[in-house]
Amino acid sequence: MSDEFTNGTEIEVRGLNLWYGTNHALHDISIDIPKNSVTAFIGPSGCGKSTFLRCLNRMNDLIPGCRIEGKVNISSQDIYNKDVDVVDLRKKVGMVFQKPNPFPMSIHDNVAYGPRIHGAAKKEIGGIVEYALRSGALWDEVSGRLSTSALDLSGGQQQRLCIARTLAVKPEVILFDEPCSSLDPISTSKIEDLILELKKQYTIVIVTHNMQQAARISDHTAFFLLGDLIEFGRTEQIFESPQKKETEDYITGRFG
Amino acid sequence: MFQNAKINEKIAFSLLRMAMGLVVLFVLVILYYIISNGYSVISLEFLTSMPAKRMTAGGIYPALVGTIYLIIGSMAFALPMGILAAVYLNEYAKPGKVTWLIEMAISNLAGTPSVVFGLFGLAMFVKYLGFGPSVLAASLTLALLILPVIIRASQEALITVPREYREASLALGVTKWQTIRRVVLPAAIPGMVTGAILSVGRVAGETAPILLTGAAYFLPRLPESAFSQFMALPYHLFVLATAGTNIAQTRPIQYGTALVLLIIVLGVNLFAIAIRNHYRKKMHR
Amino acid sequence: MFKRNGMEKGIESLLFISAVAAVLALFLLCIFLFRDGILLFRDYPLSSFLTEKSWYPTSINPRFGLLPLLLGSVIVTVGAIVFAVPLGIAAAIYISELASPRVADILKPFTEILAGIPSVVFGFFGLVVLVPYIQDAFDLRTGQIALTGSIILGIMALPTIISISEDAISSVPRSIKEGSLALGSTKWQTIHKVTVPAALSGISAAVMLGIGRAIGETMTVMMVTGNTAIIPGFPSGLFEPVRTMTATIALEMGEVPQGSDHFHALFAIGSVLFITTFIINIVAGHIKTRYKFKL
Numbered sequence: 001m002s003d004e005f006t007n008g009t010e011i012e013v014r015g016l017n018l019w020y021g022t023n024h025a026l027h028d029i030s031i032d033i034p035k036n037s038v039t040a041f042i043g044p045s046g047c048g049k050s051t052f053l054r055c056l057n058r059m060n061d062l063i064p065g066c067r068i069e070g071k072v073n074i075s076s077q078d079i080y081n082k083d084v085d086v087v088d089l090r091k092k093v094g095m096v097f098q099k100p101n102p103f104p105m106s107i108h109d110n111v112a113y114g115p116r117i118h119g120a121a122k123k124e125i126g127g128i129v130e131y132a133l134r135s136g137a138l139w140d141e142v143s144g145r146l147s148t149s150a151l152d153l154s155g156g157q158q159q160r161l162c163i164a165r166t167l168a169v170k171p172e173v174i175l176f177d178e179p180c181s182s183l184d185p186i187s188t189s190k191i192e193d194l195i196l197e198l199k200k201q202y203t204i205v206i207v208t209h210n211m212q213q214a215a216r217i218s219d220h221t222a223f224f225l226l227g228d229l230i231e232f233g234r235t236e237q238i239f240e241s242p243q244k245k246e247t248e249d250y251i252t253g254r255f256g
Numbered sequence: 257m258f259q260n261a262k263i264n265e266k267i268a269f270s271l272l273r274m275a276m277g278l279v280v281l282f283v284l285v286i287l288y289y290i291i292s293n294g295y296s297v298i299s300l301e302f303l304t305s306m307p308a309k310r311m312t313a314g315g316i317y318p319a320l321v322g323t324i325y326l327i328i329g330s331m332a333f334a335l336p337m338g339i340l341a342a343v344y345l346n347e348y349a350k351p352g353k354v355t356w357l358i359e360m361a362i363s364n365l366a367g368t369p370s371v372v373f374g375l376f377g378l379a380m381f382v383k384y385l386g387f388g389p390s391v392l393a394a395s396l397t398l399a400l401l402i403l404p405v406i407i408r409a410s411q412e413a414l415i416t417v418p419r420e421y422r423e424a425s426l427a428l429g430v431t432k433w434q435t436i437r438r439v440v441l442p443a444a445i446p447g448m449v450t451g452a453i454l455s456v457g458r459v460a461g462e463t464a465p466i467l468l469t470g471a472a473y474f475l476p477r478l479p480e481s482a483f484s485q486f487m488a489l490p491y492h493l494f495v496l497a498t499a500g501t502n503i504a505q506t507r508p509i510q511y512g513t514a515l516v517l518l519i520i521v522l523g524v525n526l527f528a529i530a531i532r533n534h535y536r537k538k539m540h541r
Numbered sequence: 542m543f544k545r546n547g548m549e550k551g552i553e554s555l556l557f558i559s560a561v562a563a564v565l566a567l568f569l570l571c572i573f574l575f576r577d578g579i580l581l582f583r584d585y586p587l588s589s590f591l592t593e594k595s596w597y598p599t600s601i602n603p604r605f606g607l608l609p610l611l612l613g614s615v616i617v618t619v620g621a622i623v624f625a626v627p628l629g630i631a632a633a634i635y636i637s638e639l640a641s642p643r644v645a646d647i648l649k650p651f652t653e654i655l656a657g658i659p660s661v662v663f664g665f666f667g668l669v670v671l672v673p674y675i676q677d678a679f680d681l682r683t684g685q686i687a688l689t690g691s692i693i694l695g696i697m698a699l700p701t702i703i704s705i706s707e708d709a710i711s712s713v714p715r716s717i718k719e720g721s722l723a724l725g726s727t728k729w730q731t732i733h734k735v736t737v738p739a740a741l742s743g744i745s746a747a748v749m750l751g752i753g754r755a756i757g758e759t760m761t762v763m764m765v766t767g768n769t770a771i772i773p774g775f776p777s778g779l780f781e782p783v784r785t786m787t788a789t790i791a792l793e794m795g796e797v798p799q800g801s802d803h804f805h806a807l808f809a810i811g812s813v814l815f816i817t818t819f820i821i822n823i824v825a826g827h828i829k830t831r832y833k834f835k836l
């Protein structure tokens with residue numbers, strides 16, 4: 001399959017199973033996610049989209065009772081290998097959450113947080129912050145008030161701040177978990193434009209329950225149902241000529 | 257029948273109101289007695305002079321200083337210990353036997369009578385470790401007494417830090433400890449400070465434990481070192497009120513001492529509440 | 542990378558040690574308390590300690606009978622609970638169900654003032670105000686009796702009972718209350734048929750903790766109950782001076798030679814006190830977790 005991808009494969013998953021305690025939440029998932037493009041995960045809520053996404057930067061390690069089997073390679077490196085440092089992995093694979101979650105600090109300090117901890121020199125920080133805020137399409141709105149609290153921003157601005165905060169760490173992959181689900185339509189379209197811009201430099205995976213959104217911004221789409229990956233392919237193909245009955249039923253609106 | 261229910265309700269509600277009124281009355285009466293009888297006694301002189309004429313005159317200086325030493329001494333042990341323990345329990349501990357044991361120990365320490373802590377302090381710090389009756393022995397005893405208070409308050413403060421902050425930081429490739437230090441602790445500090453301040457009030461007011469570990473009936477000087485005996489406000493009040501040379505004659509001094517204690521304890525409580533409200537406003541801006 | 546992991550591990554160990562210190566503290570407390578307590582039974586039989594009816598620690602033939610002190614503690618505590626539990630629960634119901642949120646916000650910290658007042662100040666207040674009052678009111682030889690101790694201890698237990706009961710009552714889901722009101726019950730019927738029963742285990746935990754607080758209180762009882770070590774009658778003993786376990790330890794420890802039987806007897810009393818409150822804590826904790834699952 002990977003021959004189709006013009007830029008090659010970034011994330012390669014083989015036979016991934018996940019249990020929350022005794023709840024078998026992901027069944028034998030295998031997928032290849034292409035580099036420098038947008039891949040969308042769709043499916044009814046509770047089908048395991050977030051769970052799968054969180055496997056890709058090992059955020060599930062934080063959940064007690066969560067057990068994972070199978071292989072996940074990112075840039076050809078097995079991320080569940082014992083020698084892999086999760087902290088380094090998460091630097092490389094950034095994540096933006098469903099609900100904007102800025103820290104209770106100034107706008108500047110939010111963006112500077114990652115680089116500072118990762119040891120950027122003091123004099124570089126200003127440049128990194130500006131670069132990240134510009135790439136996050138927020139610079140024009142906040143450049144005059146970088147030292148005010150991030151909590152004073154609107155929801156949409158907060159979410160773009162979180163994206164900028166992620167960009168400041170210079171990741172290669174960015175995972176988005178329903179980034180627009182708590183935002184108004186105008187903020188949503190700003191973030192969609194931003195994602196289309198970002199895919200030139202980053203590999204992007206986005207979970208969305210909004211099929212129009214998946215259709216608008218993604219190059220490839222994966223459809224999940226009850227912990228199974230039902231179908232994966234080019235977005236036009238998934239939406240126009242789904243191969244599986246379940247996919248078609250979902251696309252045509254027979255699932256909630 | 258419905259009429260009946262209405263009447264019952266009226267009666268019941270007036271009883272509830274009366275009960276509440278009674279509780280409020282208790283608070284007011286106690287405060288009234290101590291304040292009205294004590295305020296004319298308190299002066300700078302009273303706070304800064306030594307007791308005189310076998311404690312029937314003069315001030316409470318050594319007792320005040322002794323209490324301050326105890327506060328500093330016990331906080332120096334209990335505060336770092338309590339905060340670190342709370343961080344472990346909230347951020348690192350996994351449910352299991354060890355965690356259960358730690359939680360159980362904390363709850364039981366919290367419910368152990370203060371006089372039992374006094375016995376323990378006497379047996380361990382005064383006798384076994386050979387500190388003698390001293391500021392050090394009493395401070396350590398009080399530190400154990402307030403340790404559970406500080407741990408619980410700190411845990412509560414940590415719980416209120418949203419999980420999203422932790423996730424956001426970890427997802428940026430920041431280590432767990434750095435996440436705690438840079439994001440979680442700063443957000444939890446106001447709550448922790450509140451808990452710490454409340455336990456200052458507790459230290460200032462406890463009598464039984466220090467009675468057994470080094471409080472002196474009377475000392476004409478300040479403690480010279482951590483191994484000296486000391487006077488303290490609550491014990492001083494107890495002595496004057498029950499065993500002094502002339503109980504009736506020292507009554508004003510007793511009221512004055514009681515009021516100073518009350519001011520320390522309630523002042524500290526008000527201060528803690530003010531801090532909490534201040535930060536709460538800041539967080540919800 | 543290795544260095545970073547090493548530091549993370551080191552910090553986790555440091556934190557773990559701090560937390561385990563609480564276990565160590567409790568462990569040492571038991572060891573030191575019981576060790577000095579058990580030494581009594583070298584010279585004095587355990588059976589006498591448990592059944593002897595008098596406490597004459599300093600006579601030539603000393604008797605170290607637990608009973609008068611234990612029953613002294615019990616009668617004062619029972620008196621306090623009988624007085625404080627209904628009052629505290631009523632106040633808690635008032636705060637959570639009747640008072641407007643604004644009034645409740647004032648009442649809560651106001652009752653918390655009681656929790657802040659040091660026990661020696663309560664004792665002092667009892668001694669100078671309540672003792673003479675009780676003496677006059679009941680025309681007694683002395684006002685330093687069990688009842689006086691019960692009243693002051695009851696007042697001291699109020700904030701514990703009120704705040705925990707209030708928590709329990711407020712956490713009863715609104716939907717349950719509304720369900721009852723929608724059936725045409727009055728507000729009071731809803732409170733005593735639905736809300737309070739639903740909060741009952743939380744309230745019981747509050748009562749247990751109130752008992753624990755009262756039984757362990759030292760300075761107050763020592764200052765107002767007269768400290769006579771005789772087995773109290775019930776309920777007539779409420780009007781006579783009594784001596785509690787806590788007061789005995791605080792009163793006598795200053796005068797005993799260290800290492801004497803008397804010294805060890807006081808530790809034995811302390812051990813009994815510790816075991817009693819330990820059991821109360823366990824039971825209260827158990828009730829509390831059970832009710833958490835239920836809601």
Ligand SMILES: Nc1ncnc2c1ncn2[C@@H]1O[C@H](COP(=O)(O)OP(=O)(O)O)[C@@H](O)[C@H]1O
Pocket residue numbers: 020023025043044045046047048049050051052063
């Ligand atoms: N932290 C967790 N602990 C236990 N079960 C979980 C947890 N998170 C999700 N689940 C379960 O895993 C399944 C998939 O959930 P999720 O990945 O959140 O779905 P989606 O994001 O597609 O809505 C659900 O059945 C959910 O109940």
Ligand SMILES: [Mg+2]
Pocket residue numbers: 049050051
């Ligand atoms: Mg989800």
